Amino acid sequence: GQNIDQPTEMTATEGAIVQINCTYQTSGFNGLFWYQQHAGEAPTFLSYNVLDGLEEKGRFSSFLSRSKGYSYLLLKELQMKDSASYLCAVRDSNYQLIWGAGTKLIIKP
């Protein structure tokens, strides 16, 4: 079966750095996405990785290792507004997105 694993919840301090991990086992791989979802709102796109390595976008970076079935989202200089759920999704061989259950990130002052 297809599976995406992420920690259920993480806590971090304002101004710090946090790394959210995602491991996957899917039938085929055609890219990995990270989305942010604030409570009661829609998911919004953060990043996309299809090749191994690090993609940096301001305070957010995403890393991919296809051989290890592993990705992480790195958030720097955390702000209170970063409190949200972070969703990892993999596009499989049928070009459908398989979603993890999300990681709820709690930022404390």
Add this chain to the structure above:
Amino acid sequence: IAGITQAPTSQILAAGRRMTLRCTQDMRHNAMYWYRQDLGLGLRLIHYSNTAGTTGKGEVPDGYSVSRANTDDFPLTLASAVPSQTSVYFCASSDGESGTDTQYFGPGTRLTVL
């Protein structure tokens, strides 16, 4: 309209009733999707449409139907609602052409079936 809209925002429905959730996008995206999101689970694909006039089944299609008469609209119908269909429903769209093919989501419909 800018992006994707969904209606209604929320609904309480009696079991056995028929319900249509509406989704409209103005981005001229080819592909559209319906997901449900339940606590502790990832988003699950119900149905999708790669282009107007075509539809396909996702991971959890039973009890749901869709149509895609034009590019902009992708309604989801529950023929006879059951309590297990209580969920938050998200519609999404993507251009279906670019390498990234990012999906963009509507604000969601919170549905409660009693």
